[in-house]
Amino acid sequence: MRLVLAEGFFDPLFESLQFGHTIREAAAMTTDVTAEGYQNFVATRGWLPWNLLGSLESLLHLFGDRPLAIRSSASGDPRGTGIFFSRYAPNRLDAVVPALCEVVASNFSPDAVLFRERTGASGAFGVILEPLIAQPIDDTGTIAPILSGMGYTSTASGPGYIRVGVGLGGGVSQRDAERISRSDLAPFQGNLGKYIFETTYEMVSGRSLARDSGLLRVTGGQPTNHWSVAVFDPEEPPNYLSTFACHKREPVMDNLHVLNLFPLFDALEALETAMGIPQYFEWALTLRVVEKFPRVVEPTFWITQIADVDPVTDALDWGTDQDIVGEALLVRGTGIRICQGIVFCEKPQDIENLRQFNAQHQGYMLVYSSILTTNDGLIRGIREGHEFHVLHVPDFSNATAVYERQDFRHNSDPEEHFGGKLRALGFFFGVLDWNISQPLFDLQRSATTDPQTGLTYYPGPVRVISREQQNRAKIAVLGK
Numbered sequence: 001m002r003l004v005l006a007e008g009f010f011d012p013l014f015e016s017l018q019f020g021h022t023i024r025e026a027a028a029m030t031t032d033v034t035a036e037g038y039q040n041f042v043a044t045r046g047w048l049p050w051n052l053l054g055s056l057e058s059l060l061h062l063f064g065d066r067p068l069a070i071r072s073s074a075s076g077d078p079r080g081t082g083i084f085f086s087r088y089a090p091n092r093l094d095a096v097v098p099a100l101c102e103v104v105a106s107n108f109s110p111d112a113v114l115f116r117e118r119t120g121a122s123g124a125f126g127v128i129l130e131p132l133i134a135q136p137i138d139d140t141g142t143i144a145p146i147l148s149g150m151g152y153t154s155t156a157s158g159p160g161y162i163r164v165g166v167g168l169g170g171g172v173s174q175r176d177a178e179r180i181s182r183s184d185l186a187p188f189q190g191n192l193g194k195y196i197f198e199t200t201y202e203m204v205s206g207r208s209l210a211r212d213s214g215l216l217r218v219t220g221g222q223p224t225n226h227w228s229v230a231v232f233d234p235e236e237p238p239n240y241l242s243t244f245a246c247h248k249r250e251p252v253m254d255n256l257h258v259l260n261l262f263p264l265f266d267a268l269e270a271l272e273t274a275m276g277i278p279q280y281f282e283w284a285l286t287l288r289v290v291e292k293f294p295r296v297v298e299p300t301f302w303i304t305q306i307a308d309v310d311p312v313t314d315a316l317d318w319g320t321d322q323d324i325v326g327e328a329l330l331v332r333g334t335g336i337r338i339c340q341g342i343v344f345c346e347k348p349q350d351i352e353n354l355r356q357f358n359a360q361h362q363g364y365m366l367v368y369s370s371i372l373t374t375n376d377g378l379i380r381g382i383r384e385g386h387e388f389h390v391l392h393v394p395d396f397s398n399a400t401a402v403y404e405r406q407d408f409r410h411n412s413d414p415e416e417h418f419g420g421k422l423r424a425l426g427f428f429f430g431v432l433d434w435n436i437s438q439p440l441f442d443l444q445r446s447a448t449t450d451p452q453t454g455l456t457y458y459p460g461p462v463r464v465i466s467r468e469q470q471n472r473a474k475i476a477v478l479g480k
Helices: 007-017 024-030 035-045 050-063 093-110 110-119 181-187 191-204 251-258 262-275 351-358 373-383 414-418 438-446
Strands: 003-005 068-074 086-089 127-131 147-155 159-165 179-180 228-233 239-249 279-291 298-309 325-332 335-345 364-369 397-404 428-432 455-465 472-477
Touching: 003 050, 007 024, 007 050, 007 093, 007 127, 024 093, 024 159, 035 093, 050 093, 050 127, 050 262, 068 093, 086 093, 093 110, 093 127, 147 262, 159 228, 159 262, 181 191, 181 262, 191 251, 228 325, 251 279, 251 298, 262 279, 325 414, 325 455, 335 351, 335 397, 335 438, 428 455, 438 455
Parallel strands: 335 364, 364 397, 397 428
Antiparallel strands: 003 127, 068 086, 068 127, 147 159, 147 279, 159 179, 228 239, 279 298, 325 428, 325 472, 335 455, 455 472
């Protein structure tokens, strides 16, 4: 069962706060300057007037004692970006009302203001209350879906995909969920356990990009034996969330090794056929063991939200850019930026030239080799007779987007080399996906040489669409 509180339900709240008369009117009053203050105001001062509390309390009785997921339902809902909040709460009025106000307050965040400006969406906003889809994870009383995520039934480039996270919030509030398509699972006949094992081995052996995706955990070049699981915890107010390290052989989690995901992809294909248009969706999974020896599990796939795709709202997968030249993972930053050209920095001796380029240019994209930021790369450079040069933020301070070509592996997050300054200073950042970014490397080979610095430079404008929550960025050249 699902309860929808339409936007009119909250009119008395905004009248009591003297912040417009309706939620849509309040959203229209919000600018990028006032957004953060308005968001905090509604979240901390908001409390439903007494005449609504009785109505809400009687509605909550319909859910019994089940914990609730409290989710946004906004105009042009921005598809898995985390802009509009979801919260979880025990089914008690004193827990539900503050969570409800936090969700409503997310309609006034800086990200929400920018989203409405870019898409033309109105400030229309409702809230959905529904029982939390979950099962016990261990014997401590915490519960969660075994897996959860989001995805698309198809994309502009062809087949669809799912994002998979362990526990609550996979693909929406988890930025490190794994992106999986049917073709990724095909070599393993849909078996998730075999996919995890083989893909982890490829990362450890250096045959694919090392990443800690939550589902595939590789740290310091070695696989880990546990998952970090976000769970609903009734003993952890006010958010009622906790995270713990769950061993991969924990009885419930061990069942993932025999889980087949092909039935989910079959259902998604049927969904698109029935709707007649590609769909954005969010999903969750619970499992029941049917037989222990040999182990047989019965999965239940829950589709918790669907929406018709839109080229603006779903720009990452359904945008109109035709000249996509690359994609990045391990991204930082959310939004769309136009970069004034791409400069490539590959060797230690290029850094001094980059400093000169940086002094003469603004708003460009930098693509650099990890030879400039990893220990193995620096050792290689010294052996080849190069001076000991390391890339630092001041070398590219006028760039707006920075992407790494991973020629050498890191022992930790690639961003850590820069000491957290990229996020603090607002750079877009990521590691280029070798499998998808070949056109960008071809563009580098055909690019011109900057006459002032000798660096390889593509002068044309470039669009970057970056989604930190989805852990993806797309790079497209414009007017090629």
